[in-house]
Amino acid sequence: MKIAVDAMGGDNAPQTVVAGVERARDEFTDLEFILFGKENEIKKYLKNEDRIKIVHTDEEIVMNDEPVRAIRRKKNSSMVLAAKAVKEQQADAFFSCGNTGALLAAGLLIVGRIKGITRPGLLSTMPVLGQTDGAFNLLDSGANAENKPEHLHQYAILGKYYAQRVRGIENPRIGLLNNGTEPHKGSQVTQAAYHLLSADESLNFVGNVEANAILKGVADVVVADGFTGNAVLKAIEGAAGAMVHLLKETIMKSGVVGKLGALLLKSSLSGLKDKMDQSRYGGAVLLGVKAPVVKAHGASDSTAVYYTLRQIHKMLKEEMVPELVSYFAQQEEKKAAQKTEEKND
Structure with a gap:
């Protein structure tokens, strides 16, 4: 190869x-x-x-x-x-x-x-909090600014194959990124995509998922249009970086006791940093x-x-x-x- x-x-x-x-x-x-x-x-x-x-x-x-x-x-x-x-x-x-x-x-x-x-999408792998090796796939994470419902349906299929073959998940849960979990929520595109995904019996579709839940592992594959997916990806990356910076700043300002506590927790804090390091999950794949x-x-x-x-x-x-x-x-x-x-x- x-x-x-x-x-x-x-x-x-x-x-x-x-x-x-x-x-x-x-x-x-x-x-x-x-x-x-x-x-x-x-x-x-x-x-x-x-x-x-x-x-x-x-x-x-x-x-x-x-x-x-x-x-x-x-x-x-x-x-x-x-x-x-x-x-x-x-x-x-x-x-x-x-x-x-x-x-x-x-x-x-x-x-x-x-x-x-019809429209290839960019797949990124992100961490799931609370699980040692937990992760989920997000696509499209930025290849296309606009998408049609049929594109989101294809992303679900592409994400399913990736999760099965590369991540070893037999029947990956597919979620549609939306501003609410109810079927009628979202734009005309996401509502139409919801019906397409629900009707495809080959997919383990778990319904709409909200951005504040995806890091909790509600789905193995999260489908979104490229504009929204990229915005969510950048928001997660930015929040992770900000939290690490804030933690360091807090420790440095906390005096001797805080620094001693940080020293005792050094291995745990390193594990947290590694967990939020997206690069350990590989690169973004154009599927x-x-x-x-x-x-x-x-x-x-x-x-x-x-x-x-x-x-x-x-x-x-x-x-x-x-x-x-x-x-x-x-x-x-x-x-x-x-x-x-x-x-x-």
Whole structure:
């Protein structure tokens, strides 16, 4: 299994990217990597080249580049070449810590949508409080500003497959993010989506879920339009960061007794910090395209890169994307047969 890596994407590239790649390479003997970027800079941090190939390019997409324009104009950038490697079946998955918009554009325009998927969505994994390894998936977490009810229905299906194959949940609970739990709550889009999800017997739909409950584990997969999902994601990240900062500030102002108490609770506080660290759950996955396309945060360290590559390894090993391709191909065949039947009638 080969992963194409945009080695120049991210705030600390290529150093952290290379370190994360080598850690994943050393752990997973069935993985190979193709690193796209400036060869001299990559080799500066590379300890050994076992199962790692470097493809040199001086061109890169930076964070302030306009996404679609950058993909079309910077054809020899590390991100575009990594995406093309997947399209041309030289690699099985694509990873970057770079410009999110450009990665989404590369996934859609170069890797390509799965037939039958109308609007791919971005899936993020978030922690569930009170559970040691508890987590839930949120999608769409920012790929689309607006969605139709049928898009949310497809997100539920995509999220279900991810939760089953990657997280090992046999019958994941699907929740629809809304401003109330009652079926009639929300916009016209969420009300229509509620009916679609309720009618799909293949889904374990648990109804509407509110934002103040999702961290409590009310659903394994939370479905939302991209605008709302991204706002909730950023709010959770911001609140977690603010709480850590507030806790540190309180301890520093509490005098000797408070500092001694913090010292005694050091291991517990470290566990809390790790629990709220989203990077340990992997990167954001663009679901609905023909291969795993995964984005890690621009400020990712080598550990976050490693966790994301471990996540991609799981997706490839479980053959999640081929299963999605097969499922939606069957759905398209059913639609075509139904149209033919209606026409004959």
